Amino acid sequence: MLEIENVSRVFAARKGMFGSTPGVRALHEVSLSVRKGESFGLVGESGSGKTTLTRQILRLDTPTSGRILFEGEDMARLSPAALRALRAKVQIVFQDPYASLNPRMSVHDIVTEPMLIHRATLGLNRQQRTDRAAELLELVGLGPQHLYRHPHEFSGGQRQRICIARALAPGPSLVLLDEPTSALDVSVQAQVLNLLIELQQRLGLTYFFISHDLGVIRYICDRVALIYRGEIKEQGETQRLFDAPESDYTRSLLAAMPPDVGRVAGR
Amino acid sequence: MTDVSQDSRRSARAEASRRAFYRFRQSRLSMVGATMVAVVLFFTLFGNLLAPYPEHVRGGLNTAERFQAPSLAHPFGTNELGQDVLSLVMAGTPVSVAAGFAVVLIGTVLGVVVGALAGFNGGWIDDVLMRFSDLMLTIPSLILAMAVAAALGPGFVNMIIAIALSWWPGYARLVRGEVLQAREEVYVAAARAIGASPARVLFRHILPNIVSPIIVKMSLDMGFAILTVAALGFIGIGVRPPTPEWGTLLSIARNYMPDFWWTAVFPGLAMFLAVFGFNLLGDGLRDVLDPRARR
Amino acid sequence: MTALLDIRDLHLSMHSFEGAAKVLSGVSLSVEKRQIWGLVGETGCGKSLTGLSVSRLVRTPPAEYTGGQILMDGTDVLGLSEPQMRALRGRRVGMIFQDPTTNLNPAFRIGTQLIDVALAAAKHDPAILGLEPGAGRRARKAAARKLAIAMLTEVGIPAAESRLDDYPHQFSGGMRQRVLIAMALIGRPGLLIADEPTTALDVSVQAQILTLLKQMVATHDMGVVLITHNLGVVAQTCTHVAVMYAGTIVEKGPIEAVLADPAHPYTQALLRAIPDRSVKRGQLQGLAGAVPNLIHPPPGCRFAPRCALARPSCLEGPPPVHTRAPGHAVACPVVEEVQHA
Numbered sequence: 001m002l003e004i005e006n007v008s009r010v011f012a013a014r015k016g017m018f019g020s021t022p023g024v025r026a027l028h029e030v031s032l033s034v035r036k037g038e039s040f041g042l043v044g045e046s047g048s049g050k051t052t053l054t055r056q057i058l059r060l061d062t063p064t065s066g067r068i069l070f071e072g073e074d075m076a077r078l079s080p081a082a083l084r085a086l087r088a089k090v091q092i093v094f095q096d097p098y099a100s101l102n103p104r105m106s107v108h109d110i111v112t113e114p115m116l117i118h119r120a121t122l123g124l125n126r127q128q129r130t131d132r133a134a135e136l137l138e139l140v141g142l143g144p145q146h147l148y149r150h151p152h153e154f155s156g157g158q159r160q161r162i163c164i165a166r167a168l169a170p171g172p173s174l175v176l177l178d179e180p181t182s183a184l185d186v187s188v189q190a191q192v193l194n195l196l197i198e199l200q201q202r203l204g205l206t207y208f209f210i211s212h213d214l215g216v217i218r219y220i221c222d223r224v225a226l227i228y229r230g231e232i233k234e235q236g237e238t239q240r241l242f243d244a245p246e247s248d249y250t251r252s253l254l255a256a257m258p259p260d261v262g263r264v265a266g267r
Numbered sequence: 268m269t270d271v272s273q274d275s276r277r278s279a280r281a282e283a284s285r286r287a288f289y290r291f292r293q294s295r296l297s298m299v300g301a302t303m304v305a306v307v308l309f310f311t312l313f314g315n316l317l318a319p320y321p322e323h324v325r326g327g328l329n330t331a332e333r334f335q336a337p338s339l340a341h342p343f344g345t346n347e348l349g350q351d352v353l354s355l356v357m358a359g360t361p362v363s364v365a366a367g368f369a370v371v372l373i374g375t376v377l378g379v380v381v382g383a384l385a386g387f388n389g390g391w392i393d394d395v396l397m398r399f400s401d402l403m404l405t406i407p408s409l410i411l412a413m414a415v416a417a418a419l420g421p422g423f424v425n426m427i428i429a430i431a432l433s434w435w436p437g438y439a440r441l442v443r444g445e446v447l448q449a450r451e452e453v454y455v456a457a458a459r460a461i462g463a464s465p466a467r468v469l470f471r472h473i474l475p476n477i478v479s480p481i482i483v484k485m486s487l488d489m490g491f492a493i494l495t496v497a498a499l500g501f502i503g504i505g506v507r508p509p510t511p512e513w514g515t516l517l518s519i520a521r522n523y524m525p526d527f528w529w530t531a532v533f534p535g536l537a538m539f540l541a542v543f544g545f546n547l548l549g550d551g552l553r554d555v556l557d558p559r560a561r562r
Numbered sequence: 563m564t565a566l567l568d569i570r571d572l573h574l575s576m577h578s579f580e581g582a583a584k585v586l587s588g589v590s591l592s593v594e595k596r597q598i599w600g601l602v603g604e605t606g607c608g609k610s611l612t613g614l615s616v617s618r619l620v621r622t623p624p625a626e627y628t629g630g631q632i633l634m635d636g637t638d639v640l641g642l643s644e645p646q647m648r649a650l651r652g653r654r655v656g657m658i659f660q661d662p663t664t665n666l667n668p669a670f671r672i673g674t675q676l677i678d679v680a681l682a683a684a685k686h687d688p689a690i691l692g693l694e695p696g697a698g699r700r701a702r703k704a705a706a707r708k709l710a711i712a713m714l715t716e717v718g719i720p721a722a723e724s725r726l727d728d729y730p731h732q733f734s735g736g737m738r739q740r741v742l743i744a745m746a747l748i749g750r751p752g753l754l755i756a757d758e759p760t761t762a763l764d765v766s767v768q769a770q771i772l773t774l775l776k777q778m779v780a781t782h783d784m785g786v787v788l789i790t791h792n793l794g795v796v797a798q799t800c801t802h803v804a805v806m807y808a809g810t811i812v813e814k815g816p817i818e819a820v821l822a823d824p825a826h827p828y829t830q831a832l833l834r835a836i837p838d839r840s841v842k843r844g845q846l847q848g849l850a851g852a853v854p855n856l857i858h859p860p861p862g863c864r865f866a867p868r869c870a871l872a873r874p875s876c877l878e879g880p881p882p883v884h885t886r887a888p889g890h891a892v893a894c895p896v897v898e899e900v901q902h903a
Contacts, residue, residue: 118462
């Protein structure tokens with residue numbers, strides 16, 4: 001589905017009037033492969049290169065070396081038209097549902113926008129787009145009566161559902177989930193995580209789930225990779241990685257995790 | 268289904284405006300400003316019609332009644348030509364306000380275009396455009412206006428062009444800064460991630476979200492633009508008599524101070540009302556519209 | 563013995579466009595020395611407002627205290643004048659907040675900021691600097707500097723003396739939070755309010771900061787109120803926990819008691835929503851429904867509209883609080899009945 005092969009990204013050194021900044025190696029020889037239909041977790045702390053890697057996959061940035069294959073095709077070699085079509089296939093849900101919705105647009109405009117942009121690929125007319133937006137809202141558990149409201153009228157959890165509906169609008173096969181629940185309360189997080197699981201089963205989606213929360217990763221991911229300072233420290237089946245971590249970094253990360261609440265209580 | 272959604276769309280709008288009005292009303296000063304601006308706008312529309320001595324507005328004289336002190340017949344007194352000052356001040360409102368508004372509007376349009384191009388594209392386009400607007404800022408607006416007046420001749424339209432030319436860099440800077448900031452918003456990244464074209468990102472996602480600070484600046488600038496128009500009238504390169512304009516009125520009245528104070532005080536008060544009103548309104552609007560205050 | 567902090571039946575309303583929201587309705591909490599209270603709850607439950615109220619940092623208006631007391635060593639904070647309050651802040655009660663970047667002034671060296679805080683605290687209590695009364699300005703400054711170095715060392719900043727001249731941006735997030743802890747503790751407060759102190763930090767740094775907090779409590783004989791949305795953090799750090807929902811405390815008590823035997827339906831729901839080791843995919847339980855509108859809150863128990871155990875009597879009046887075990891209080895009579903039936 002998604003193959004990341006030896007991707008490195010170096011932000012060039014800059015020479016300025018007041019001295020120069022050294023080049024920053026944000027990603028170093030990162031290799032991952034995400035299989036169709038699975039949930040792949042990427043764990044890292046701030047500054048680990050998670051975001052840079054996401055930007056490479058979305059083609060918002062270009063790797064310094066290495067290549068990224070989506071459904072077997074090298075993304076760097078796609079024609080502009082093919083790249084545009086690919087954008088419909090790879091979608092993202094961001095962390096902060098309060099910042100990732102344009103406050104001036106109604107839910108209808110937000111959810112139909114991807115269909116409007118990709119109308120050449122999708123072939124939906126105005127009425128069909130509106131109908132599909134209503135369906136999508138239903139799908140994420142919001143209901144079409146919210147279609148003409150604005151983002152500020154919704155709670156964090158509802159906004160994240162709108163973000164998910166927007167991501168699903170162009171019919172993607174791969175969805176990047178960039179800390180989709182870390183801005184939410186636990187009870188809402190649980191709902192959103194369950195929604196994501198349900199959507200995956202219903203639509204056969206592949207998830208690339210980025211998080212620093214090991215509990216969430218353990219709950220939702222089949223396989224997981226740990227990234228630290230731009231390098232993959234360990235990757236493998238989620239269960240195995242939690243039960244028998246191989247790298248020191250994984251062990252230290254697991255040790256820092258807050259204890260299971262139930263275990264403190266001696267349950 | 269369509270009816271329901273139309274309804275909810277309308278109620279959402281109404282709710283938002285009620286909320287904004289509530290926040291606006293919280294500040295007494297902005298209400299005062301809004302009232303003052305309402306008075307000024309009222310006379311902008313009807314000043315000419317309501318002037319008690321319309322013939323004076325058109326330039327008619329009444330030398331028998333020169334320099335009458337304020338009275339019931341002439342609440343603001345009469346001037347050196349025996350014209351009713353109240354009529355002149357009322358009829359001067361549309362001139363001043365229209366000139367001020369035209370200046371601000373032209374300045375805004377130019378500024379938004381330049382600022383948005385600079386901020387959105389960055390790189391050398393940004394450098395060139397912003398250095399050019401810095402250059403414009405270094406030329407004092409009155410001097411530039413005088414130069415334009417000298418080149419194109421004095422007059423209403425030339426004056427507006429002259430002032431607007433020195434006006435847009437402020438907007439260009441504001442808009443560029445706002446665009447730079449908005450460009451980093453997550454929803455802009457989200458728009459790019461769904462494949463939106465640069466034009467779409469700019470017009471659909473960035474510009475609508477920076478309208479508020481522009482409107483606030485326009486309101487704050489209205490007062491200053493009216494003052495600048497008056498200043499040009501005062502030094503005699505703006506609107507020419509007999510068209511009544513506050514600055515021109517003041518300029519003539521200056522010769523008869525302090526004995527015939529009413530000829531100067533009332534045009535001055537009108538200016539004060541307009542400038543102060545627009546400033547208070549602008550401050551109030553900032554409180555209502557500024558998205559940072561909203562959070 | 564009087565408690566360090568004793569919040570009694572605190573009521574707070576927040577006035578807004580829609581009306582007065584009853585954001586705190588009868589919050590009672592008593593904190594003693596060496597206790598670390600976790601104040602947990604979800605967004606908008608009033609946990610931060612409770613913390614801010616102790617330092618009287620809630621702006622009135624729009625807020626209005628409509629009842630209750632906040633006793634610190636026996637004096638009601640709500641009755642104090644602003645100058646009296648300033649003497650209290652930083653000395654009797656210290657505060658640290660979520661975002662360590664915004665709470666340090668980027669324009670000043672951290673040494674300058676720490677010394678300022680020490681000197682200000684010494685105005686009210688000269689003993690902090692360990693000087694004779696009437697010591698000169700220079701002596702005070704030198705003593706304050708020494709104290710700043712000592713505090714930085716204590717919170718685990720290596721080479722503290724040389725770092726006094728650094729600016730906040732030269733510190734990492736975790737180190738900045740340590741500096742803020744040093745700043746909060748420099749006036750030797752008996753009580754520390756920590757509002758989401760680790761939310762902005764990575765897990766490994768979070769663990770270090772929480773350990774540091776525990777050490778500080780032991781060495782300074784303090785009481786702490788740790789405000790957080792994360793029950794894991796509470797389990798990791800606290801001796802006691804109070805669970806808040808929609809402006810009320812629904813359950814409180816010693817940490818082992820509450821986590822081993824969560825009684826209130828809301829506490830149980832919160833625990834079921836945490837992705838623990840034992841939870842299989844798809845088994846996590848969210849909480850359906852939304853937090854009630856606090857302008858027109860439901861009569862009686864605030865949680866009743868979302869509660870599976872709710873019965874008509876729950877809507878009649880504030881739920882009576884009963885003691886489940888020593889120190890373990892639950893504001894839900896129904897649980898008791900159901901479990902005894």
